Amino acid sequence: MSLAWPEVERRLGPLVEALRGADRIAVLGHVNPDLDSIGSVLALHLALAAAGKTSWPVTPDPGSPYWAFLPGHDRLVVGAPEWLRPDAVAVLDTEIAPERLGQAWALVERAALRLNLDHHDTNRGGADAALVEPAAAATGELVFYLVRALGVPVTPEIAACLYAAILTDTGSFRYANTTARTLALASALVATGVEPHEMATRIYDTRSWAYMKLLGRLLSRLERTEDGKVAWMWVRHEDAVEAGLLASEVEGLAQYPRMVEGVEVALLFKETEPGVVRVSLRSQRFVDVAAIARAFGGGGHVRAAGCTLTGSLEQAIERLVQACRQAVQREVMAGEGAGTSCGTGEE
Ligand SMILES: [Mn+2]
Incomplete structure (x- = not known):
């Protein structure tokens, strides 16, 4: 090459x-x-x-x-x-x-x-x-x-x-x-x-003790939809402050819901300050997460995108998970979409 x-x-x-x-x-x-x-x-x-x-x-x-x-x-x-x-x-x-x-x-x-x-x-x-x-x-x-x-x-x-x-x-x-x-x-x-x-x-391989302990707690509250196609994780503002978590370390957490077998869309919810929730969206094969992010005022790539919502963490999770569940269903109905173009990092 x-x-x-x-x-x-x-x-x-x-x-x-x-x-x-x-x-x-x-x-x-x-x-x-x-x-x-x-x-x-x-x-x-x-x-x-x-x-x-x-x-x-x-x-x-x-x-x-x-x-x-x-x-x-x-x-x-x-x-x-x-x-x-x-x-x-x-x-x-x-x-x-x-x-x-x-x-x-x-x-x-x-x-x-x-x-x-x-x-x-x-x-x-x-x-x-x-x-x-x-x-x-x-x-x-x-x-x-x-x-x-x-x-x-x-x-x-x-x-x-x-x-x-x-x-x-x-x-x-x-x-x-x-x-x-x-x-x-x-x-x-x-x-x-x-x-x-x-x-x-x-x-990648150098993280603080506080980060590793927080990761354990975050992984224990990983969630997914009944069909297993959408999985998500969330970080509360006080979790991040307590562990002295760096912004770049928070970003890296998006990989974990994405690793779950059968997941098409993975979400990471980060409460950057009380009432402000930054969401990272990742998709594996067929959902255009940039389109979902745009519907919430954000943007990005087909396989990696982001948006910011105001309101509580619980509200943000409910709205985004619902939008992703619908996007997955639409694509499944349409034969898992033709969209297989390359994804790149969110940034
Ligand atoms: Mn870049």
């Missing part, structure tokens, strides 16, 4: 030209960052610095402290401090929208040039130059091609950031978005010096 991706490489032209013409570039990820966001931001920042640009890696919110090992992490700017005056912003892994950029949005308003690189098919555009490619498993994949197009060598540091991005947005190469090209790219990054075992240990 070759690394060549001619359609993407060709369409990167306007972005490359815009970046070459800018001197002071802020590279931004999205709110509630995952490792595709942080890893992509750090990788592009390192590449722009190597190309002689003044660049800042920016995140609207801090990521997990477990990610601090990533090269360049100590330079991460949180939000939009007054002193930061970029000519251009490069927004990664999300569309350019105030609700997706949170505290960093002011940088978009300060910059003359808005650039966008993303893999969400819900991206509504609006940048001066952009590449949106939903066939990419991670934005980190697209950053790899952008770095090469900029003529910058993919150093071990850049490779580590990209590997973390791709590893996590493919669920450790388990999700349907994992392709031969994704694995060829991961292989190239490993050849550059990335240690897969070390990455996996740092990112």
Whole structure:
């Protein structure tokens, strides 16, 4: 499998030209960052610095402290401090929208040039130059091609950031978005010096005692519908606070209801503050969870989506479980739908 991706490489032209013409570039990820966001931001920042640009890696919110090992992490700017005056912003892994950029949005308003690189098919555009490619498993994949197009060598540091991005947005190469090209790219990054075992240990296999004890309690209250097609788990605000749970750790809990044999739709309900419930939706084979999420004001990918509801945890569970139960029944009636397109991470 070759690394060549001619359609993407060709369409990167306007972005490359815009970046070459800018001197002071802020590279931004999205709110509630995952490792595709942080890893992509750090990788592009390192590449722009190597190309002689003044660049800042920016995140609207801090990521997990477990990610601090990533090269360049100590330079991460949180939000939009007054002193930061970029000519251009490069927004990664999300569309350019105030609700997706949170505290960093002011940088978009300060910059003359808005650039966008993303893999969400819900991206509504609006940048001066952009590449949106939903066939990419991670934005980190697209950053790899952008770095090469900029003529910058993919150093071990850049490779580590990209590997973390791709590893996590493919669920450790388990999700349907994992392709031969994704694995060829991961292989190239490993050849550059990335240690897969070390990455996996740092990112997945290191959790606090409080987290493990909470996980035990959460698993004991796993629930499913009578037909076993919809399963869910929930985290109360006080559970998360008590265990000192990190936002990224809460996100990772969505995998457990999804693992139950026979489940088509898995839900994770997170009470982010009393009266506000964030819901992660995952589907296995045929239900379009992005459509369900959109009905509740959210969005995402066909196999991984999210939405936020106000009201009690119990109300949120009742409404979403009902919507998912109906979606499963509709698809079953229709012969389990034709929709088998690739899913990617929610972010
Ligand atoms: Mn992503």
